[in-house]
Amino acid sequence: MPAAVDVIDCTLRDGEQTPGVWFTVAEKVELATLLSEAGVLVLDAGFPASSGADVEALQGMRQAGIAAAVGATARPVQQDIAAARKAQADEVFLFMPTSDLRLRETLGITRDQAARIMRAGVDEVLGNGMGLNIVFEDATRASPEHMARLVDEVCLPGEVSRLILADSVGCAHPGSMRALVRTLAERLDPAIDICAHTHNDYGLATANTLAAVEGGARAITCTVNGIGERAGNADLAECLASLTHLHGVEHGVDATALPRLSRLVERISGIHMAATKPVTGGNVYRHESGLHVDSMLKDVRSYEVLPPSWVGAERGYVLGKHSGTSLVREVLRRTGTATDVDDDTARRLLDTVKSTVDGWDKSGHDAAHAAKERFVATALAGVSPDVVVAEYHRIAGAQS
Ligand SMILES: CC(=O)SCCNC(=O)CCNC(=O)[C@H](O)C(C)(C)COP(=O)(O)OP(=O)(O)OC[C@H]1O[C@@H](n2cnc3c(N)ncnc32)[C@H](O)[C@@H]1OP(=O)(O)O
Ligand SMILES: CC(C)C(=O)C(=O)O
Incomplete structure (x- = not known):
């Protein structure tokens, strides 16, 4: 285990992708402020191309002067990157599917085309002066050869801060997640951090996040209360508790803020946690x-x-x-x-x-x-x- 990891919270983006959930601009700024005050380093704060409200919310976070870096999720397409720029994002989470299933069957493009689109997206983000995180969407179902090639072509030091390996459908288990991170860490320039993004379809999101850290990831993404697409994402409180108490890994987040964060997200999402919810649930102590x-x-x-x-x-x-x-x-x-x-x-x-x-x-x-x-x-x-x-x-x- 490393001595410390960076914590990226994506409640404001993947958490808001929970079916039926949306946050107002004021709620987003309130949550971003609390996360930042708690010590979260980076926020995946929204998808500016999706709505004017997301643009406004990110701008609001900048105006509120929060300490956390404000990130925006974007496809490697001009309109998404322009929206991130308009939102005054500090950095971009630029995502592209990596599995053949997602490339061929749903996007209808080849690996070569995907690599070219990604490279053009990287240049566009850098040209707009924003920091860059590359997201390998569906990495846990992708060919290692394709990902190795992408590492060489789009994950270059000086351009990219982090490579986010996304278990987009939650199909990884701790062994496969650890192995994936180890394999790509061997290929990647050490100046670029690997970051885990996991989903909870088999209830393994936290375990897979910890396994990724064991495999060499130096950053994690989480959501408050684990909300997110389908069965949700790795839960912030669970990940931090395990990192702290089971592994002795530093993360810079003040754990006493976790119950307040949990209650705030319950209120603004309308999704209420069970009393047995680890770390912050009503019956845990x-x-x-x-x-x-x-x-x-x-x-x-x-x-x-x-x-x-x-x-x-x-x-x-x-x-x-x-x-x-x-x-x-x-x-x-x-x-x-x-x-x-x-x-x-x-x-x-x-x-x-x-x-x-x-x-x-x-x-x-x-x-x-x-x-x-x-x-x-x-x-x-x-x-x-x-x-x-x-x-x-x-x-x-x-x-x-
Ligand atoms: C794994 C993740 O969680 S990724 C984040 C997912 N989050 C969201 O989708 C929430 C925000 N999304 C939105 O508001 C809308 O989907 C928008 C504004 C981004 C796009 O809306 P629309 O233009 O109407 O497109 P729609 O969502 O129906 O379809 C997605 C399009 O993006 C394309 N696309 C999807 N991913 C990528 C990618 N990484 N790079 C390039 N194009 C992509 C699809 O091929 C499709 O294109 P097509 O319309 O030419 O077939
Ligand atoms: C955009 C990425 C990080 C994502 O949400 C996923 O692949 O699950």
């Missing part, structure tokens, strides 16, 4: 099961490898159907109600918790609604500690 809570109260390493403080969150314990007396005692201790509770009282209080949960009426709901209710009960409510405290006072009162 919460525990209910009695045996777990008992262990956690003795040593938090028992069931916690990702410290909540890393993202600025707090550890929580939920009283519920699966609780044990350890948490009942802890609640009484934390609320200052009682420090020393006999076994019989603790057990009676636990029974109150369990019967309260068992008494919840879920009839009249269809299956989907019931599942949602269960989620809400688990994620948000459990049983309030007040129930235990009130019951304790009732028992203690009755005893005195």
Whole structure:
């Protein structure tokens, strides 16, 4: 693993390509500002040729004076590059399919033609004074010979900063991704960084991103909440957590910004994350099961490898159907109600918790609604500690 990687966020471009999702100009500038303040180095901030709003949004980011470099995605065609220039992009993500399937069957061009179009696009971007990232779209289904030739012809030091290898359909696995990066890294001038762009069709986007870094990639692309085309992209929070805690790789992003970023993207995309969403999900730092809570109260390493403080969150314990007396005692201790509770009282209080949960009426709901209710009960409510405290006072009162 390298000591550090560059982080490129593409929520504003690939994330916005999520079917049915679009962001207003103000939302884009707000998200770009937060990403930049968090320490993200580069933003793939939009596709200016797609709409005037994208041009305006990129200009707005420049006017807001954000520190992150503002990038624009473009095909190697004059109109896209002109739009990126109009948007005042610092750099361009210039993409061209590399697989024969995409070249021959959907674009109807040969490898030679693709190479020539790309070379002309490179010259156009450079002529317009913008920085350049070359994107090999569908690289994970492309011929290594064709990609090697493109490396020689369009990925030249002094012209190109990064080569982005895109697993556009999410068909790679960690082994193939690692091998692809290694092969092209041997061909590429070391002044140019390889960057991974992965999709999550098999749920492997994060694993493939990490494998790419292992193979020699020195930059990664991610989206907040993993939103993006189809099953989405590599999730920013997951990638950063793994890089930090599993591999010790620096990335320059302040992890305490991740929950806020996640909530902002939930709000502006309308796509809500599950409570189990790694790193930023509502249940990630919460525990209910009695045996777990008992262990956690003795040593938090028992069931916690990702410290909540890393993202600025707090550890929580939920009283519920699966609780044990350890948490009942802890609640009484934390609320200052009682420090020393006999076994019989603790057990009676636990029974109150369990019967309260068992008494919840879920009839009249269809299956989907019931599942949602269960989620809400688990994620948000459990049983309030007040129930235990009130019951304790009732028992203690009755005893005195
Ligand atoms: C893998 C990725 O995620 S790439 C990014 C994908 N993102 C988007 O498509 C979102 C933004 N897109 C848009 O707003 C629109 O598609 C536009 C404005 C870019 C283009 O719209 P239209 O001109 O109406 O074309 P349309 O989208 O229907 O078709 C795409 C055209 O681009 C061509 N094309 C696709 N990729 C490339 C490429 N890398 N280089 C050159 N041409 C390309 C296609 O061959 C097709 O050309 P044709 O119309 O001559 O057959
Ligand atoms: C344009 C590139 C980076 C892309 O989104 C893809 O190939 O998935």
